[in-house]
Amino acid sequence: MGKVIFVGKTGVGKTTLIQNLRNETIIYKKTQAAEFYGQYIDTPGEYIENPRFYSALITLSFDADVVALVQDVTSEECYFPPGFGDMFNVKVIGIMTKVDQKMHRFEKTEQYLIEAGAESVYGVSACTNEGMDDLIAELNSVI
Numbered sequence: 001m002g003k004v005i006f007v008g009k010t011g012v013g014k015t016t017l018i019q020n021l022r023n024e025t026i027i028y029k030k031t032q033a034a035e036f037y038g039q040y041i042d043t044p045g046e047y048i049e050n051p052r053f054y055s056a057l058i059t060l061s062f063d064a065d066v067v068a069l070v071q072d073v074t075s076e077e078c079y080f081p082p083g084f085g086d087m088f089n090v091k092v093i094g095i096m097t098k099v100d101q102k103m104h105r106f107e108k109t110e111q112y113l114i115e116a117g118a119e120s121v122y123g124v125s126a127c128t129n130e131g132m133d134d135l136i137a138e139l140n141s142v143i
């Protein structure tokens with residue numbers, strides 16, 4: 001079975017999204033290290049916040065078929081440099097989280113993920129399930 005690795009800064013909603021994809025009860029839990037949940041690989045935000053850890057992401061991506069760059073539509077902070085996705089040897093997609101929130105930065109976030117190297121971008125809410133069907137269909141087509 002193929003695997004997806006979720007990469008993005010702390011608090012964008014990676015762990016919550018994985019819990020939703022696995023139909024698990026959503027429980028807040030700080031991600032301290034890379035964690036494997038079946039076909040999903042969760043990573044701590046520190047791996048993207050500090051370029052010193054990029055090598056850890058590259059190593060983890062060897063186990064994956066898709067790298068998902070995750071960014072929160074309410075956040076103004078960007079941690080993916082342009083072309084960031086090029087360092088991975090697998091398909092790179094973008095996921096915009098928290099689309100249920102009023103403070104949308106939809107276009108900017110999408111553009112930013114594309115510049116970072118995402119082939120396609122999905123907008124989702126793990127709370128309202130908005131956009132989840134399209135994301136699941138995409139993941140099912142590649143993993």
Ligand SMILES: Nc1nc2c(ncn2[C@@H]2O[C@H](COP(=O)(O)OP(=O)(O)O)[C@@H](O)[C@H]2O)c(=O)[nH]1
Nearest residue numbers: 009010011012013014015016097098125126127
């Ligand atoms: N409104 C809203 N909040 C979310 C969503 N997904 C995650 N959150 C919240 O964002 C915070 C960080 O989520 P978490 O999954 O721990 O982020 P991670 O650090 O990227 O793993 C938590 O308080 C979540 O409840 C979402 O789709 N909508």
Ligand SMILES: [Mg+2]
Nearest residue numbers: 014015030031
């Ligand atoms: Mg987490």
